Amino acid sequence: MIGRLNHVAIAVPDLDAASEQYRNALGAKVGAPQDEPDHGVTVVFIELPNTKIELLHPLGENSPIQGFLDKNPAGGIHHVCYEVEDIIAARDHLQASGLRVLGDGEPRIGAHGKPVIFLHPKDMNGTLTELEQV
Numbered sequence: 494m495i496g497r498l499n500h501v502a503i504a505v506p507d508l509d510a511a512s513e514q515y516r517n518a519l520g521a522k523v524g525a526p527q528d529e530p531d532h533g534v535t536v537v538f539i540e541l542p543n544t545k546i547e548l549l550h551p552l553g554e555n556s557p558i559q560g561f562l563d564k565n566p567a568g569g570i571h572h573v574c575y576e577v578e579d580i581i582a583a584r585d586h587l588q589a590s591g592l593r594v595l596g597d598g599e600p601r602i603g604a605h606g607k608p609v610i611f612l613h614p615k616d617m618n619g620t621l622t623e624l625e626q627v
């Protein structure tokens with residue numbers, strides 16, 4: 494069911510500093526910050542030859558990643574995102590397998606304009622896992 498690794502997300506305390514580091518020290522192709530108010534984050538995508546890094550910073554008062562950054566003030570790997578062809582079929586199969594889909598369980602449009610869901614980290618070996626339909 495899961496396909497390519499779409500991105501690895503890193504929560505960062507300073508989006509500009511992290512972007513500059515990837516652009517200058519690591520010579521990566523770094524996109525512009527993208528506010529995603531529906532998701533409570535600002536994201537910066539870094540294009541790699543085989544996948545993407547998604548830098549994340551809290552946006553607004555109720556960001557779902559604020560708790561993570563409070564616990565990890567220097568930042569850290571926040572989630573991984575795998576691609577799926579049919580996110581509803583994937584969701585139904587995973588819920589039937591006993592995994593928790595976060596939120597109301599319905600896919601939401603993510604930063605690439607595609608439907609995404611999140612699986613609870615405690616059900617995925619301590620790893621918050623996002624699925625994106627491509």
Ligand SMILES: CC[C@H](C(=O)O)C(=O)SCCNC(=O)CCNC(=O)[C@H](O)C(C)(C)COP(=O)(O)OP(=O)(O)OC[C@H]1O[C@@H](n2cnc3c(N)ncnc32)[C@H](O)[C@@H]1OP(=O)(O)O
Pocket residue numbers: 502529532534536547549557558560561570571572574595596602603604605609611613614615619620621623
């Ligand atoms: C713009 C969309 C973009 C895209 O790619 O398209 C995105 O990816 S948006 C990314 C931001 N949105 C989300 O992350 C939505 C899903 N996340 C959540 O709903 C929360 O972050 C949640 C529920 C996973 C955790 O929220 P919170 O930390 O406030 O809750 P708890 O403190 O109760 O955490 C429960 C338990 O899980 C551990 N935890 C929390 N976050 C992570 C994580 N990223 N990876 C691994 N484990 C995590 C936390 O430490 C708690 O563990 P415990 O042992 O009970 O202390």
Ligand SMILES: [Co+2]
Pocket residue numbers: 500502547572574623
């Ligand atoms: Co993501």
